[in-house]
Amino acid sequence: IATPAAAPALARASRRYVTWLALGSGTLLMSGILDRFYGRQPGPGILGPVAALFLVGIGITIAALPLSLWLPGLCLDAPIGAGLAVGILSAAGSSIVAGEITANPWLFDEASARIALGAAGGFAGILSALFALGERNPARSVAFLISANADLALAVLAAAPHGDPAGFTWVLGAQGLAAALSLACIGTVNGKLNGLAWRRPALAVSIAVAVVSLIGLPLTAGYVGRWLIASSAVGDHPLLVLETAIASAIGGLAALRAFGPMVGRIDRRVGDPHTFDLVALAVTAIIVLAGLFPGPILAILR
Numbered sequence: 001i002a003t004p005a006a007a008p009a010l011a012r013a014s015r016r017y018v019t020w021l022a023l024g025s026g027t028l029l030m031s032g033i034l035d036r037f038y039g040r041q042p043g044p045g046i047l048g049p050v051a052a053l054f055l056v057g058i059g060i061t062i063a064a065l066p067l068s069l070w071l072p073g074l075c076l077d078a079p080i081g082a083g084l085a086v087g088i089l090s091a092a093g094s095s096i097v098a099g100e101i102t103a104n105p106w107l108f109d110e111a112s113a114r115i116a117l118g119a120a121g122g123f124a125g126i127l128s129a130l131f132a133l134g135e136r137n138p139a140r141s142v143a144f145l146i147s148a149n150a151d152l153a154l155a156v157l158a159a160a161p162h163g164d165p166a167g168f169t170w171v172l173g174a175q176g177l178a179a180a181l182s183l184a185c186i187g188t189v190n191g192k193l194n195g196l197a198w199r200r201p202a203l204a205v206s207i208a209v210a211v212v213s214l215i216g217l218p219l220t221a222g223y224v225g226r227w228l229i230a231s232s233a234v235g236d237h238p239l240l241v242l243e244t245a246i247a248s249a250i251g252g253l254a255a256l257r258a259f260g261p262m263v264g265r266i267d268r269r270v271g272d273p274h275t276f277d278l279v280a281l282a283v284t285a286i287i288v289l290a291g292l293f294p295g296p297i298l299a300i301l302r
Contacts (some may be wrong), residue, residue: 013073019087020070024060027053035104042119045079051107054100055117055154062093062172064150065128068143074142075183077292079191082139082181086146088178094169097157101165112159120232122243124148129215129247132254138193139186142179143256145214148247149175149222155240156229166301167232170206171225174290178222181283184212188276196262202277204262206284213287215251216244221290224298229301 007111031053034046045270074082101107128148135141153171185203189196197204213222231242267278290297 002082007288009073010077013077017074018069020067021089023132024057024067025059027060028057031057037060040056042146044102048149050104054107058093058097059150059154061089061096062150062153062175063143063147064154065124065131065144065147068128068147068150071146072140072143073193075139076137079142079183079188080137080141083180085186086183087176088181090172090179091231093171095261097168098165101157113251116158117236118155118158118237119243120159121151121153122240122247125151125247126243126250129250129254133250133257135254135258137191138258139183139191141254142182142186142211142214143287145211145251145254146175146179148218148251149214149225152226152229154234158237158240166298167225167228169301170221170228170294170298173285174225175284177287178213178220181280181287182207182214184276185210185280185289192257194261195264197282198265200274202281206277207259207262209284209287211255213291215255216248217252217289219291221287221294223291226292233246 027134031050034053037046056067060070061121063071071082071086074085080183116123128144128151130147132141135144145155149171153168153175153187155164156171181236185207186193189200189203193207196207213220216222217258229244230241233244
């Protein structure tokens with residue numbers, strides 16, 4: 001519940017979110033209309049706009065930079081709501097892409113378009129990580145880490161084998177879990193992270209694992225996503241592998257800066273765990289187990 005002082009900022013962030021979401025939905029709708037038009041009456045010059053509109057709509061939905069302008073403000077003013085939105089939209093985005101690529105495998109068929117998408121997605125991921133490094137507010141830092149992950153998810157569409165959305169689905173699924181977990185924990189403590197490891201250690205562990213997953217470090221579901229990107233791109237898109245590694249390294253520095261204060265000592269004893277803390281630990285366990293045993297999930301996705 002927003003306080004009267006926070007209500008105007010929350011209202012502005014909500015309006016911005018609704019506006020961008022309507023724009024993304026409208027863009028996807030237009031892409032679908034043009035696609036059906038091409039199916040009835042094939043002609044030159046239609047397939048390009050269909051693919052471009054589809055990418056813009058998905059980019060807005062999953063908060064990829066530079067189409068992520070709705071997310072930082074929403075994370076600042078309503079981090080719990082932002083976490084819920086990112087989790088739902090990540091699931092929706094992965095479902096849309098999986099269905100669209102299965103129905104229209106030509107979307108990313110052109111070699112030049114695949115190269116451009118891979119390079120642009122990797123560059124935008126690095127830029128987002130740099131924005132996260134420059135942020136002082138932890139919720140906004142998470143927002144830019146989410147955008148970096150979303151940009152790399154788009155890039156994996158270019159690097160993935162023809163018509164195989166498994167890598168994208170994994171990256172986006174891991175993003176949804178980690179984003180929802182980290183932002184919900186930050187919102188629960190009203191962004192006061194100093195000494196959180198001593199006040200509510202379960203939340204501190206949950207935030208740490210979620211952020212580590214967003215930047216793709218080992219033993220988390222996010223690392224599996226980075227590995228899928230690298231393994232599919234190393235042959236035809238070596239630049240994307242380098243960009244992914246750079247974005248992960250910068251994201252790690254951003255995480256240390258934003259969340260390092262959690263381990264600062266304070267003169268306060270650990271209290272009894274809250275119910276939310278136990279739920280957060282359960283989601284944290286899912287992120288770790290998915291990173292340790294990805295095989296069964298990948299088999300389902302493929």
